[in-house]
Amino acid sequence: MENAVAKDGGTQMKTLTQPKVARILFDESHSEAWTIRRELAEQMQPAHPEDSSYAVAAAKLAGRDFEVLPNADRPLTRETLACADVVVIAHPSDPKWEATTKTGRPTLRDDEIDALDEFVRGGGGLIILGETEQDKYGNNLNALLARFGLEVENRTVQDYENNHKAPSWVLAELANGTPNGAGANGDRDPAEGPRSVDLLARVHDACFYRAGTLALHNGGRVIARTYGTASPPNAPLAAVTQHGTGRVAVLADSDLFGDDCIGELDNSELWMNLVYWVGQPAFGGLVTVTDSPSASDRRWAEVKEAVEKLRETQEPDGSVDLSKHDGSRLAELVESICGAVAALGRHFPHQREYIEAVRADMRHWANSGFEKPDFIRSTEAFHPERDRRDGIEHLALFPMYKQNVSSDTCFEALIVRVPWPDFVADIESSGYDNPKFVPLNFVDYTSGYDSECAVLFPETFSTADRPPSYFGGIFCDREAERLRRVAGTAADLLELNLPPDSACLLTSPELSIDAYIVWDLIHDRTHMHGDLPFDPFMIRQRSPYWMYSLEELRCDLTAFGEAVKLEAGGFAFARYVQYAILFDRLFRFPVTGSRVRNYDGLGGQLLFAYLHKEGYLHWTDNHLTIEWERVAEGVAGLRGKVQDLYHSGIDRSKLGQWIAAHDLMSQYVPPADGSVWAKAQRDLPEVEEPEELVDLVKDDEFPLSLFYVQLAKKLEPALTRPSDAL
Numbered sequence: 001m002e003n004a005v006a007k008d009g010g011t012q013m014k015t016l017t018q019p020k021v022a023r024i025l026f027d028e029s030h031s032e033a034w035t036i037r038r039e040l041a042e043q044m045q046p047a048h049p050e051d052s053s054y055a056v057a058a059a060k061l062a063g064r065d066f067e068v069l070p071n072a073d074r075p076l077t078r079e080t081l082a083c084a085d086v087v088v089i090a091h092p093s094d095p096k097w098e099a100t101t102k103t104g105r106p107t108l109r110d111d112e113i114d115a116l117d118e119f120v121r122g123g124g125g126l127i128i129l130g131e132t133e134q135d136k137y138g139n140n141l142n143a144l145l146a147r148f149g150l151e152v153e154n155r156t157v158q159d160y161e162n163n164h165k166a167p168s169w170v171l172a173e174l175a176n177g178t179p180n181g182a183g184a185n186g187d188r189d190p191a192e193g194p195r196s197v198d199l200l201a202r203v204h205d206a207c208f209y210r211a212g213t214l215a216l217h218n219g220g221r222v223i224a225r226t227y228g229t230a231s232p233p234n235a236p237l238a239a240v241t242q243h244g245t246g247r248v249a250v251l252a253d254s255d256l257f258g259d260d261c262i263g264e265l266d267n268s269e270l271w272m273n274l275v276y277w278v279g280q281p282a283f284g285g286l287v288t289v290t291d292s293p294s295a296s297d298r299r300w301a302e303v304k305e306a307v308e309k310l311r312e313t314q315e316p317d318g319s320v321d322l323s324k325h326d327g328s329r330l331a332e333l334v335e336s337i338c339g340a341v342a343a344l345g346r347h348f349p350h351q352r353e354y355i356e357a358v359r360a361d362m363r364h365w366a367n368s369g370f371e372k373p374d375f376i377r378s379t380e381a382f383h384p385e386r387d388r389r390d391g392i393e394h395l396a397l398f399p400m401y402k403q404n405v406s407s408d409t410c411f412e413a414l415i416v417r418v419p420w421p422d423f424v425a426d427i428e429s430s431g432y433d434n435p436k437f438v439p440l441n442f443v444d445y446t447s448g449y450d451s452e453c454a455v456l457f458p459e460t461f462s463t464a465d466r467p468p469s470y471f472g473g474i475f476c477d478r479e480a481e482r483l484r485r486v487a488g489t490a491a492d493l494l495e496l497n498l499p500p501d502s503a504c505l506l507t508s509p510e511l512s513i514d515a516y517i518v519w520d521l522i523h524d525r526t527h528m529h530g531d532l533p534f535d536p537f538m539i540r541q542r543s544p545y546w547m548y549s550l551e552e553l554r555c556d557l558t559a560f561g562e563a564v565k566l567e568a569g570g571f572a573f574a575r576y577v578q579y580a581i582l583f584d585r586l587f588r589f590p591v592t593g594s595r596v597r598n599y600d601g602l603g604g605q606l607l608f609a610y611l612h613k614e615g616y617l618h619w620t621d622n623h624l625t626i627e628w629e630r631v632a633e634g635v636a637g638l639r640g641k642v643q644d645l646y647h648s649g650i651d652r653s654k655l656g657q658w659i660a661a662h663d664l665m666s667q668y669v670p671p672a673d674g675s676v677w678a679k680a681q682r683d684l685p686e687v688e689e690p691e692e693l694v695d696l697v698k699d700d701e702f703p704l705s706l707f708y709v710q711l712a713k714k715l716e717p718a719l720t721r722p723s724d725a726l
Contacts, residue, residue, distance in 0.1 A: 016423050016430075016571045019514060021065040021504075022282040024275065025084035026058065028070045030139070031106040033098040034090040034129075034254060036070055041259075044099040050259035052099055054090060057257045057271055064572050065283075065504070065511070066275070073103055076112040078119075085282035086125035086275060087116065091254040093131075094138035106139040117147045121244030125278030129254035132156040132210040148241050148248045149218025157211045157237070157252075159230035164207040164264065171207055172224035172237050176200040176497075193280055193507030194488040194498055199223050199240065199273050201499035202628050205265040208237050211253035216241075224251075238270075240277065247278040276500035283508035294347035294393055295415050295444045299340040303397070306333045306340070307413045307446050318399045318409030318462050320370035327370070334366040341397065348395050350387050357381035358397050373399040373409070374464040382458070384438045385471040390420040393443060399462035402448065409462045415443040416456070419476065423573070424517050432562070434525040436470060439517040441477040442726050452721060454478040474520045478726045480512035485725070486592075487583035489718035490711065494624040502579045515576040522562050526555040542691040544658050544677070545597035546665050546701065550642060553603035556581050557639035564632050578632065591712040592719060595700040602669070602702050609668035609705070610638045619707060655690040669702045677701065 026036045034054045035041050041053035058068045066086075074080045081087065091098070092106035100106075108116075120126050128141055130152030142151050158167040176199050206224060213235035216222065220241035228234055238251045255261050257271045294300060310333055313325045320330060338359040345355045358378040365373045375398055384394045396414045401407060419439050428434060440456060442449070456473030459466075488506040491498045498506075505511050560581045566574035589604035611617045611626075616634030618625045645664055649657040662677045671678040676696050684693055704712070 016426050016566075016573075018064065018571070018573050019421065019423065019510070020067045021508060021511065022085040022279045023067045023069065023083060024058075024061060024086045024088060024279070025069055025071050025081070026054065026088045026090070027076060028101045029073050029075065029104045030089070030092040030108065031095060031100040031102060031104055032090050033093045033100050033131075034258065035101055036068060040101065044101070053259040054257060056259045056262050060262075060268065060272060061275060063570075064272070064501070066279070072101075075104075075109065076115055078115045081115055081119045081124065084119075084124065086127065086279045087119065088127045088129070089141070089144075090129040091131050092137065092139040092141065097137050106137060108140055108144055113144050113147065116144060117243075120148070120246035120248060123245040123281040125246060125275075125280075125282070126248045127274060127278055128152075128248070128250040129257070130212055130214075130250065130252050131254055132212045132252075134212050134252075145250060146217075148243050148250075149216060149220055150239060150241065150248070150250050151215040151217065152250065152252055153213045153215050153235075155213045155232065155235070157208070157213060157226055157230055157232065157235065159227060161229040162227040168210045169207050170209075170211055170226060170230060170237070171205065173227050173234075174200050174203060174206065174224050176223055193284065193484075194491040194503050196492045196495050196498050197277060197280075197500055197503045198497035199277055199500060200270075201273060201497055202269045203266040203273060206267050206270050207256065207261070207264055208251075208253040209255040209261060211237055213237065214239050214250060214252050240274075245281060247281070249274045249278050273500045276504055280500065280504050280507055283504040283511065285509065292393065292415065292417070292443050294344060294395070297344060297347065299343040300415065300444070302340040303337055303344070303413050304444070304446055306336045307397070307411045309333055310337075311410045311446070311448070314399075314410045316408040317372045318411075319372045322370060330370060331366050334362050337397070338362050341395070344395060348393065350392070351382075351395060354378060354381040354383075355395070373462045375399060375461055376463040376465065376467065379458055379461045379463055379467045383471065384416075384418065384440075384473060385436055388418055388420045388425075388438060390422075391417060392420075393417045396456065400448070401460045401462070410448060412446050412448045414445040414449060414456070416440040416473070416475075417443050419513060419517060421514060421517075423571075424514070424521065427518060427566075428521060432522055432525065434521050436472055437521050437524050438471050438473045439476045439520065440473045441513070442475060452478075452482075454482075472524055474516070474524075475726070476513045476516040476520065477509070479516045479520075480509060481726050482588060482721070483512055483516070483580055483584055484509070485722075486588040486715065486718050490583075490587035490715060493711065493714050495622070496624045497626060497628075499628060501575065502583075505576045505579050506583075511576055512580065514573070515580040518563070518574070518577045519556075519559050519580055522559040523555040526558045527551070542694055544662070544694055544697045544701075545599045546602060546661055547658060548599035549602040549606070550645070550661055550664075552600060553585075553606060554639070554642050554646065556585060556603070557607075557635060557642060560632075560635050561639055564636075582626075582631070582635075587711075587715075588719075590704065590708050591715055595704070597697070597699055597701075602665070605669050605702060605704065605708065606665060607635075607638060608707075610634070610641075613668055653690075655684075655693070658690065658693075665702060669705075672698050672701055672703050674698070675701060 028035050034052060036054045036058035038053060038055045041049035044052040062068050093100050094106055095102060130141060133154055133156055134152040135154040145151055157170050159170045160167045162171040163169050164171055216239055220239045222236040222239045224238035226233060226235045240249045256267050262268050313320045315321055341355055341359055361375045361378045394416050399409050400412050401409055419441055454475040459469060461467055484506050560578055563574040563577035585604045585607050590601045611634045614634055616627050616631050645660060663679055666679060675698055676683045687693060
């Protein structure tokens, strides 16, 4: 499905295509009373096609991550199911009772039941929709449901007190118990996604029309039942269960998602939640780079081996002390690298100038006696931002500053791949221009990147003078892996009311990488936009660390707000960007790294504290609950406060702005005891330059709250990158 997104208030339209992840097969081969094909519904019910149509329900799915197809005439065999991730069977019926698709018999063959059982056990999703007076329709859905311990009973529900329009429009009492295993001490497989999933996220009311009831014989979880005022009372209307590695949802009414009813109350949200929940296993899988001719070339292995040996000889400034190491041996390593890089050039024709430059820089370094390296020539020739094509690879070989704000320098060599989906290119050309931004995925690298580092910046390359800032590379695969690992574990530990689509994000490498690309695209460009824009590498500036925190948070809050606009404009994928920002900011940033002037962590603390104080999230009975319908409003509220600080800052002195920023932080995150910056006991000496006061900032000026202190201990195993992670 294509979605139109406006630029600058509608002056330009750009079509964005939603990526597809899973395929849904809507069965119409067993005389079903429902079809996703509007033209067939018009034949089935000429006077009112909506009574036979699931076209709206299908369109809602097609507008998200799903390809939706009818199964018009094929039996549900293993071969048919091989092309599906989710199967929907909606009320098969003998034509004497309902207008039907008139294809096949309403009964499933034994081999079809076996195939569906096998399909679910192997990770497939299945949604079954029954009806009132189930037994009369001549189908054998209960023979299939018996495999999963479920049954649609032969009943008709009425409720004269809790109904929507009439006693037959039964309101459901909704409940979402925590599934077994949620909240376990972080011992989860990130590839399986989080276990703490709220099937009723954004669902407050749902109505069933002339529904039957369900019986559960072997486990399962009831998510909707009749009220005590109904006849029969407290009877299950909707239930879910897991079977093998797959999932099943069954409902005792099929009308609630038909075209006439899906818009009633929160029926639409319930439909989407159920499909995402049963389809979650299809969102798993690993993103691996296995088809890189450059990385499998033996000359790349030579480069890596020689670089690793060079790294062992380098002093902190990148030079080599020839009194400790054999200069002739070092020269041989340099020549080995130069020869191998030249041979690798056939894989990187777009980097011809860079490859020549890096060979020249390597030889110049050797000829100068292995002094502090100056790779300005190759730095100026390295331009990945000029060729952002999906799948293109770049070779990078530089002496770099080590990660984590270290001034130590040593060589690194990488092969990176650019993910640049069409929809990202369209977003960038729709008002989110960011010509310096380069999303990257790892192909292979030397040992220095066997770390938490997720960036490739020219500012980190070793040059005699400050290098030009002409691109910023973000390793979105590493960022996305951390998001899935940490946020998924935190969601389970906190028993978060996690919407099913967000659980799919935390299951899917593809979705999470794409979400990071869009997030970083907008975040990075924001640094140079708005009131008092900062250099994105302002860490080099002499300022209190809460100023860095507010700048990074400002960019993330802006990216969140723009994602809200994109979603409202029809690009549903943008909701994943919102989830990614929230989850990383709330769960990973505050508890990652040391407490020494942790500016990213402080930004996360502020966001959590603001949302908590203003009532957009709640920590009660050791459960974290986010008000998903309102949380965007809360993020916008904090963004407004930060923007006001920036806007008014033009009229303040530098010190005045630092103080105002500290006061904003302190309004929600209490400063440390003894802080000389805290408003209540502010005691700053008079100095000639404000920078002199930075030394008075405590290393942990804004300590973690009790909530985060406890969470950090439980999250600790998930904070360490596994050896097999990117």
